[in-house]
Each structure stands twice: as structure tokens, then as C-alpha cells.
Amino acid sequence: MTITYAIPDTHGCLDELRDALTKVDLSDPSTHLVLLGDYVDRGPDSAGVLAAVKALCDAHPDQVTPLAGNHERWFLDWLGADDNDPAWLLADTGLVTIKSFLPTQVVEQAVAELAGGSIDTVNATLKREISARHDDLIAWLRERPLYYETATHLYVHAGVDEEAGPMWKAVTIDETFTEKFPPSLGPTSVGKVIVAGHTGVGPLHAKEGRMRCWEPFVDAGHIYLDGRVENTGVHNVMRYDAATRTTTFL
Template identity: 30%
Template structure:
């Protein structure tokens, strides 16, 4: 594998110039690699942070490759590469505990992940990948934005959110116009237009890469809460 596109730089005397949030990957390794390269090119000489919003596995062609790529990135830049847990990672962890949960995972695209590991059951997946998935946080709060996989429940403050809502919620979050005190940056709900959905209180960047659309990164810079732009890649066959 080529060297990761984002390298670790000294922390003393530097401010993070830009933050890049990347939506649901679902095994689309080629798109992820190209998008990270675009983020690096956009960041230039400045330091940058990557926040990935979860759902690295299932449905797409190379779940194992995606996780290996992210694990490798984190080895090079552990403080600047933040990988959050998505509901599909959570389904895999639950599948390790019982047959009913395994059936639910298999109904949600698990076969592509098992095939990428040449595994028959989730217990055949090497432990180092399971341990990495278990370590993934549920959210990242940078003071202006709250990065999370699915969203938040409008009736609860950010510090009292339920785990299930962070991973699974759609309504009443998607239709809420509540000011959460942060811009909620999320994925989980694919956008059929293939373009980001930016509202006053939230930003959805799941543009449906695994369904033949773009993989998208939102760019945040300086003291601005809202994104200053977007980067995206399409499947190789569509270029």
C-alpha cells in the first residue's frame, strides 16, 4: 500500500488549518483513497484533520481494504485522523454476540464484508480489526461542530444523547430545525441527489458512494462553523 496521503506534522506552534469530514464509505476503497489525496492537496502545507463519520464496511467491494487503509492512516497521524463508529460497525460487533444479531447484520450488507475477509462468520474476522472497531468513538465535538454518524435527538442535550440515536436516528432529527449549539455533521441517510444537504443546524454528507454516486468531504476552515467547500469523487467507471 502506498504511503498515506496525510502525514503527521509537529504540534508545537501550529494551528489546525482545515478539517475535512468524510461521509459513509461502505467498502469503496478506491474512492476513499482518491478523496484523501484531494483533501491533502487542498490542505497544502497546512496541518489538517480528517473526521470520518462511520460505515466503513458492508455493501461495497472492499471493506477490509477500507479498514486497513484507515488503520494505516491513524498510525501515521493518530491525532489528526478521527474515525467514528457507524451503525454498520455496530451491527458487526453485535453479530459476534448472537445468532439473531448476526441475521440482522447479514440482512444489511454483511456478505460483502465477510467476502472481503474470506470469512464465513463474523468470528472469522481477525481480532485486530474487531479491536479497532470496538475502539471507535461515537462522536467528535470540536466546539463549533458535532460530528456523528447518524445525528442527535432534538429532545436531549448533546451531552445526554443515547448511543442508539447517535448511530441510528433519522426522525425526528432530520426534520428538526432546532439550534443544537453546534452544526451537526452527519451521514447515515443517503442523499439521492448525490450532493450534500446543508441546513442551518445540520449537514448531511452521505452522498451514496456505494450506490454509484460520489464520496464527499466537507471542508471546514478557520473560525467559520459552516463548510467553506466540498470535495468529492465518483466511481472510477463514471469519470
């Protein structure tokens, strides 16, 4: 691929994702788009974001790579967990993610069961409804890869085990790919520039005295892109031209 784009954490912000995608030209078959995960939670339309990403992937199967983030893994773990484990459900403030997947009537009826039942009953009902209505989408989500690499860059949601150097692929565990924190900074020994989301760039800039800055954070071995779109309303989109070896941000 000559041009590679990367879009970080979308977190249910469908309109903002659509705006970001207008910057990406997939009409050229040598163009590739990597989405860095965390499509769900926080924003108003997690289900819509997942459907849009899947549709884009289906339309351009050789040009679009959606990676998995920790929020996808947590969502899938909840769906597959025992009904008496409502931890993810209780963390879904205002049931904003649940409501994006289910009709209002179904959610209200399930919540009404709390009056005569238990949180476990509500948990079971909501999981059953989501699984039944979105089985194809959930099956697709389970298949998302944890990283994508080119000759020069390594794209990942959170990070890799950089202490392993060139052996990072054999050593890095799944949780590091999706949940690594704090982020590694400075030169890296993995042999490629690491492009990641997950870590909000604001605090990284603040450490350097740039307060309230949500632009991409770039150092000697990394590019962090997560501009907290759910709060700022803006995506940081990276564009790398392999022919000219230039990186730009849109």
C-alpha cells in the same frame, strides 16, 4: 485545528475512499480529518476500507478521527452474539462483506457445511475465522468514538438528541448517535452545526424538488453528506476553514 475535513459513509468502497483522500491534505499538522462511520457492508471491500482507515489513523493519530456508524456496531454485535443468531449474516447479500475478510476457500468450505449441518454451524465458523484473522482490527474498531466536536461543529454518524439542546451530550443514547432516523432538519438548539452521514441526501433534496441530486444537503443547522457512494461512485467531502469560517465541498 484550522482546517477540518469530513468524509461520510464509505461502505466497502475502497477505491472511492482513496479518491476522496486525495482531496485531504494531512501534511499540515493543523489539518484534521473526521470519517463519519459506516465503513463496512454493501461495497466489495469492507475489510480493505477498515484496514486503510486504521492505517491512516495510525499514521496521523492526532489528525484523523474515525467515528463509529451503525454498520460497525451491527457487525461487532454479530461477532459477539450467540452462534444461533445469524441475522447479520443472512443480511449480508452475497456474503460480500464476509468475503472481504476471509479467503474464498474458507468461505466456500463454511457454506458447504450447510449441506450436512445448520446455519448456526456456518455462522459460528465464519465468526471464529474473522475474529482469529482480524483480532487487532476488531479491537481497534470497538474503540471508535461516537462523535467529534470543535468550537463550531459537531460531527456524528447519524445525529444527536436535539430536543436536549446544550445537554445533548448527557442525554443522547448510543443508538441515536449511530441510527437516528428520520434526520432532524432546520435550526438546531445544540449550539453547533451538526455534520452527519447515515441519511442519504437524495431523498432530502427530492423533498425540495431537486430530483436525483446527491450533493451535500445543507440547512440552517445541519450538513448531511452521505451521497450513497456505493451507488453513485462519488464521495461528498466537506472542508471547513476555521480561520475564514468558510465551508466548501469537494
